[in-house]
């Protein structure tokens with residue numbers, strides 16, 4: 001497989017969050033193989049990510065010839081290892097890797113799912129939705145979501161446990177006993193706050209507390225995972241298999257949440273699933289209901305697949321997976337089954 005051209009650009013979105021998720025956010029990557037097959041990927045890093053692609057990644061992607069996408073991925077990681085093991089470089093690599101996987105599957109006239117397993121695809125996959133209060137939680141469950149995640153960043157760095165407790169208990173009361181509830185602190189808390197809150201909600205059957213502290217506080221994560229009564233989730237802001245291997249070795253989290261459009265693409269996500277399997281860690285990819293993670297969730301997690309709902313403002317692709325009352329439907333390809341809408345070119 002050889003790539004003859006590669007283009008990256010940053011589309012604009014209406015109603016996107018006005019923070020780094022846009023300024024350093026979503027870039028589209030299109031590759032064309034020498035046999036004329038076009039692949040589409042989504043990565044991150046904004047203009048900085050595009051610069052990484054146009055300069056250092058193109059130096060290896062447009063020169064190398066490999067049988068599978070893994071060869072390109074290794075070449076990109078090796079080429080950038082002095083300065084790019086976390087953050088913007090893996091975000092850019094993700095877009096290129098996904099575009100190459102898309103083209104690779106298309107050359108075989110298969111969906112990416114079919115490349116990952118011989119098992120028949122599930123009809124639908126369960127979804128969860130991020131919500132802000134019990135009212136939104138009830139609406140999400142009514143619309144068919146199997147679980148909800150309460151985003152609690154707005155309560156600040158050291159919320160009183162009873163404030164979070166009241167929200168969780170109100171949500172549990174509305175949803176009943178059998179719907180999963182999770183919490184996302186977006187890295188705002190410290191160890192003491194997290195343990196006090198975990199104690200406060202220990203009877204409410206909360207499936208995980210997500211990113212209780214900043215992503216690089218590995219010792220704190222390990223301490224919390226060993227001492228919290230509620231499982232700890234993280235990895236939304238971690239990169240490449242090496243980063244997740246470090247998390248696993250430190251016993252830092254009980255749930256991995258890799259973002260396929262940031263963490264290094266599908267090649268990295270497959271490795272992350274393998275690391276998780278060895279370590280007994282659950283994998284619930286960040287924004288897993290978008291088209292790039294869904295094939296991996298369906299193929300590589302047959303026990304407890306769960307897809308996070310897609311972001312409403314992410315509107316540049318045709319072929320977004322269809323969400324129904326019963327769950328989200330996998331695209332049947334070829335590739336990831338997506339195309340760039342003409343107005344985003």
Ligand SMILES: [Mg+2]
Nearest residue numbers: 184210211236
């Ligand atoms: Mg999160």
